[in-house]
Amino acid sequence: MNNQPIQVSIIDDHSLFRKGVVALIREIPGFNVLSDFSNGQEFIDQLTENLPDIILMDIDMPVKNGFQTTQWLKENHPEVKVLALSMYHDELSIIKMLKSGAKGYLLKDVDPENLRISLEELMEHGYTYSELVTKTVVHNLQFSNPELNETEEAFIRLCCSEMTYKEIADKMNISPRTVDGYRESLFEKLSIKNRIGLVIYGIKNGIHRI
Amino acid sequence: MNNQPIQVSIIDDHSLFRKGVVALIREIPGFNVLSDFSNGQEFIDQLTENLPDIILMDIDMPVKNGFQTTQWLKENHPEVKVLALSMYHDELSIIKMLKSGAKGYLLKDVDPENLRISLEELMEHGYTYSELVTKTVVHNLQFSNPELNETEEAFIRLCCSEMTYKEIADKMNISPRTVDGYRESLFEKLSIKNRIGLVIYGIKNGIHRI
DNA sequence: TAGCTCTCGGGTGAAAACACCCTTTTTATG
DNA sequence: CATAAAAAGGGTGTTTTCACCCGAGAGCTA
Numbered sequence: 001m002n003n004q005p006i007q008v009s010i011i012d013d014h015s016l017f018r019k020g021v022v023a024l025i026r027e028i029p030g031f032n033v034l035s036d037f038s039n040g041q042e043f044i045d046q047l048t049e050n051l052p053d054i055i056l057m058d059i060d061m062p063v064k065n066g067f068q069t070t071q072w073l074k075e076n077h078p079e080v081k082v083l084a085l086s087m088y089h090d091e092l093s094i095i096k097m098l099k100s101g102a103k104g105y106l107l108k109d110v111d112p113e114n115l116r117i118s119l120e121e122l123m124e125h126g127y128t129y130s131e132l133v134t135k136t137v138v139h140n141l142q143f144s145n146p147e148l149n150e151t152e153e154a155f156i157r158l159c160c161s162e163m164t165y166k167e168i169a170d171k172m173n174i175s176p177r178t179v180d181g182y183r184e185s186l187f188e189k190l191s192i193k194n195r196i197g198l199v200i201y202g203i204k205n206g207i208h209r210i
Numbered sequence: 211m212n213n214q215p216i217q218v219s220i221i222d223d224h225s226l227f228r229k230g231v232v233a234l235i236r237e238i239p240g241f242n243v244l245s246d247f248s249n250g251q252e253f254i255d256q257l258t259e260n261l262p263d264i265i266l267m268d269i270d271m272p273v274k275n276g277f278q279t280t281q282w283l284k285e286n287h288p289e290v291k292v293l294a295l296s297m298y299h300d301e302l303s304i305i306k307m308l309k310s311g312a313k314g315y316l317l318k319d320v321d322p323e324n325l326r327i328s329l330e331e332l333m334e335h336g337y338t339y340s341e342l343v344t345k346t347v348v349h350n351l352q353f354s355n356p357e358l359n360e361t362e363e364a365f366i367r368l369c370c371s372e373m374t375y376k377e378i379a380d381k382m383n384i385s386p387r388t389v390d391g392y393r394e395s396l397f398e399k400l401s402i403k404n405r406i407g408l409v410i411y412g413i414k415n416g417i418h419r420i
Numbered sequence: 421t422a423g424c425t426c427t428c429g430g431g432t433g434a435a436a437a438c439a440c441c442c443t444t445t446t447t448a449t450g
Numbered sequence: 451c452a453t454a455a456a457a458a459g460g461g462t463g464t465t466t467t468c469a470c471c472c473g474a475g476a477g478c479t480a
Binding site: 013014015016017019020021022023024027087108109110111112115159160161162192193194195196197199200203204210 | 227
Binding site: 174 | 427429430431436
């Protein structure tokens with residue numbers, strides 16, 4: 001290890017939480033907070049050559065969310081290590097964040113000591129996979145959730161409302177028959193029996209946030 | 211104002227967030243952090259004569275949640291001012307917290323400066339009602355959420371599954387006709403149109419947790 | 421070019437959900 | 451005790467949802 005402090009940036013739209021994390025990280029020896037932003041776009045807009053070593057990244061944010069920002073970093077600055085920091089422990093969020101390029105995934109209810117351990121592990125090994133992440137990835141391998149395309153996700157989102165299928169068809173500018181097809185193929189794919197199952201699936205997997 | 215620092219305690223199960231808030235409040239002149247706990251029961255168990263002036267109270271916590279703990283404080287130590295600090299901005303949470311005795315309600319995405327302002331206002335006036343709170347209370351007066359009894363909540367819980375109404379009737383040991391009545395009265399009470407609305411309401415209001 | 425798959429769309433009938441009418445039973449309360 | 455209010459159950463008909471059948475066209479590819 002060299003003796004330069006490790007630079008950390010935080011991207012989270014909850015400013016109280018963000019500032020709290022900033023204060024906590026300042027107390028960890030060997031780490032320094034470089035900057036903090038309330039969403040991904042703000043971070044990208046204010047980018048300088050002075051990049052952080054680690055970014056703590058929230059998922060749900062306005063303008064540019066955690067998935068998109070992590071993806072952007074993977075393509076433009078792959079040397080920056082993204083550590084996801086989210087309150088969601090649903091499988092889809094974790095898997096999507098890892099696929100986007102995150103090097104680890106922590107829940108927001110992690111305690112400061114474990115945050116420190118994860119940060120150090122991240123610098124040492126280049127990744128930090130908690131038990132939650134490992135379990136989720138293995139589970140996902142065994143019972144892999146079918147890939148849903150954009151249309152299917154949009155359809156599920158609309159199903160999480162009081163609209164009838166006919167109204168959904170109008171909204172999507174397709175025939176009610178097509179909606180029928182979407183429904184049937186999703187029932188089959190997701191092993192569910194009716195629209196309630198679709199709503200539960202949508203909410204459970206973060207397709208529709210309440 | 212006297213020159214004794216105002217004592218603040220924080221009850222929140224997300225320890226990273228909690229410790230962050232602790233660090234932030236320590237930086238506010240005139241305020242001191244007395245203690246912090248991960249849930250209401252832990253706070254009550256470790257109670258001494260040395261009570262805080264203000265408690266920052268989360269809602270969703272294991273063992274004893276924010277509603278119960280605030281209620282308990284109202285009955286046992288009404289001089290302690292509870293300031294709710296939650297990520298939920300739904301009407302039910304805000305109203306239930308105020309009914310339980312909270313003197314204010316802040317969202318977790320409040321910035322540190324507004325937290326400071328609210329704390330000071332709380333000490334000066336004994337309450338701090340943000341625009342969010344005022345708007346919600348007025349809205350609630352105009353469109354007050356109906357009280358649901360145990361049976362209705364149980365029914366909603368069962369509706370958040372793939373069971374048909376006939377199966378729900380079997381499970382509840384009542385006639386399908388009665389279920390019909392429950393459904394119709396709930397549609398009316400909650401101003402919803404169909405079962406999807408019931409599912410969304412149930413999840414949104416914590417009747418069914420995913 | 422024949423064959424394959426995927427998306428989109430259509431018809432029909434059964435089952436479930438929903439709306440609106442009603443009566444009986446239970447429970448609370450003056 | 452009387453009487454109102456609430457809970458439970460019933461009949462009937464419409465709309466929505468769901469299941470299973472089918473074909474047309476686009477795009478890919480062996």
